[in-house]
Amino acid sequence: MNTFNVREHAPSILVATLSTAFGVSLLQVTTNLSIMIAADDVVGSSGTVGVILAIIAAVFIVIATYVGAVVTTNTFSTIIAGRTRSIALMRLIGATARSQRNAVTVEGLLVGIVGAISGLVIGTIVSTALVLIAVRTALIPDLGYIFLEPIVLAPMAAVLATTWLASWAGSRRVLTVSPMQATGAVVEESRAEAAGHRGRNLAAVILFSAGSLLLALGVVAGLVSPVGILIGVVGGVLSFSGVVLGSELVMPPALKLVGRMLGSRAPARLAAENAVRYPQRSSRTTIGLVIGVTLVTMFAVATASFQRLIDAARVAEPEVYEGIEPIMQTTVGVFSVLVGFSALIAAVGLVNTMSLSILQRTREFGLLRALGFSASQLRAMIRAESAQLVIASMLVGVVLGIGYGWAGAQSMLGSINGSPGLIFPVVPPWLLAVIAGSAVVLTVAASTLPARRASRISPVVALAVD
Incomplete structure (x- = not known):
């Protein structure tokens, strides 16, 4: 130690x-x-x-x-x-x-x-x-x-x-x-034990509720001043802290939904059950990716919503926004590169925790091999479990990101000259394609090496590991 x-x-x-x-x-x-x-x-x-x-x-x-x-x-x-x-x-x-x-x-x-x-x-x-x-x-x-x-x-x-x-x-x-x-x-804690954390779950609900109220207040304040974004940031941090703290309540329903789509073969069914049997382990593995997808979605939605707000304002008062387009394009381009850092941090977190979790379950995999699971079935189970975790994380992240992105755009630019006021969230079409492609890449990255290592261990050696 x-x-x-x-x-x-x-x-x-x-x-x-x-x-x-x-x-x-x-x-x-x-x-x-x-x-x-x-x-x-x-x-x-x-x-x-x-x-x-x-x-x-x-x-x-x-x-x-x-x-x-x-x-x-x-x-x-x-x-x-x-x-x-x-x-x-x-x-x-x-x-x-x-x-x-x-x-x-x-x-x-x-x-x-x-x-x-x-x-x-x-x-x-x-x-x-x-x-x-x-x-x-x-x-x-x-x-x-x-x-x-x-x-x-x-x-x-x-x-x-x-x-x-x-x-x-x-x-x-x-x-x-x-x-x-x-x-x-x-x-790891079982599903029943995780559900017994009443104090933590209550704190999570309070944080999420208080943060959501502050987000709404930031949107309203943003109609008067761009300082509303500061209120929204506090609300976003509080509400997402509630999601992180209560991840053992949030993730299991999403994991169950995705698990039903994995099929009825033994490796897929076992993977689906593994992901929800120990919500603490699954939540710890997925919450980093939830953050990454939330950030990417939030930035994409916020940028698209920024553009719609500015376009509407330029139509209303073109003289005020003369010459702003090149600077806005440069700024968005630079921040698009920088936001990739946060997405990369989250991706590293997922691959890391998934790999550590798999390597720590050597005895479990040894028992499955001893009970008749083949090496290929074990690899299929790990891939299915990785896919379930990744897809569930992305679903939750997209929903949260759309909300945060819209709130950020409204609270920052809702008060600019010529602003149309409240608008609907703008979700760029490319976003869904990027998320779908990333899901495939991350599933492969998070499962390939651990699955290969797990399948190479003989049942006798695995069961003997302390």
Whole structure:
């Protein structure tokens, strides 16, 4: 427990690195976009675009930090689930639960330090490349752009703090491990046990309800001022925190719905049951992808809704928005690249937790092989289970993303000159195609290597694993 295993924590380090790189790139690109806007003869005279740009940057930094924290928490929870027996053995020979948890949080701090430093380097390279490419291709003028400013320390500090806190939150299970568990195998909470968390479930409902009300308030406030987006961000974080906290209530119904579509063959039926039998494990695996799909959908819907609001406003008052189109296109293009960081963080989280979960179920797979499951049936079961988790995550993420994207567009641009007021959410047609293609890729990525490893273990060896 006191040895930092780089291989075990490599995915967590990658998540921390991506989160830092996202924040650093975002601040550097936003700073340089502000320089470009200030130099524009038409738009530079108005501070509105600059204010909106600063608000967008703040929103995305909060999102990136939040995504990284949730994915890291789930990763540490999965790691701890696999260490249950070794922790119990340490307890058996005299170690306290608190000392074991402190050891895990130290690991989280080390992950944060490595990720923050790596992210600063990568983020600076990415933002520099984006600006240089935009200058070379004449998308933006060649001005005195700057990159390394003290403000880039902010996302580094945020990721370091959230990674440490995520390791602390993810390791809370250490406190419940008893010395007696040294004699048994790793056991996840059953469906009935997960349903018994009344306090946590109530807190989840309260957070989601309060957040939804704030989202609605942000939309109403956005009809008066773009500051409404700040209310909406708070509401979005609270409501999605409710989804994360209550994921063991949210995900099982979606998993059941998808499970019915897997077919009636033995591997598919067993996969469908596995996904809902242990909701804690399934929720821990899927919530990162839910975040990623929610972000991509939210950004796509928000961008399309932004465009519809601005187009309507330009028709009503064309003189106000003269010359804004190139800047809006550049801004949307840059943020489209940056939002990919958050989606990548979530994808890494899914593949990581799915792989760890599969590798920790060696005894379960050995028992199935001993009962007559062939290697090909085992691989089919793992692929079906991965598909169920991915598809259910994407369904939930799309629904949430449409709501958040529409609320974000309305609360930010509902008050601009010539605004038509409230509009319906705009869902780009390409979004569904991208999500469907991503589902296939992620299912293959998350299941191929673990399935291959699991099918190669003989039943005797698997059942003998401690």
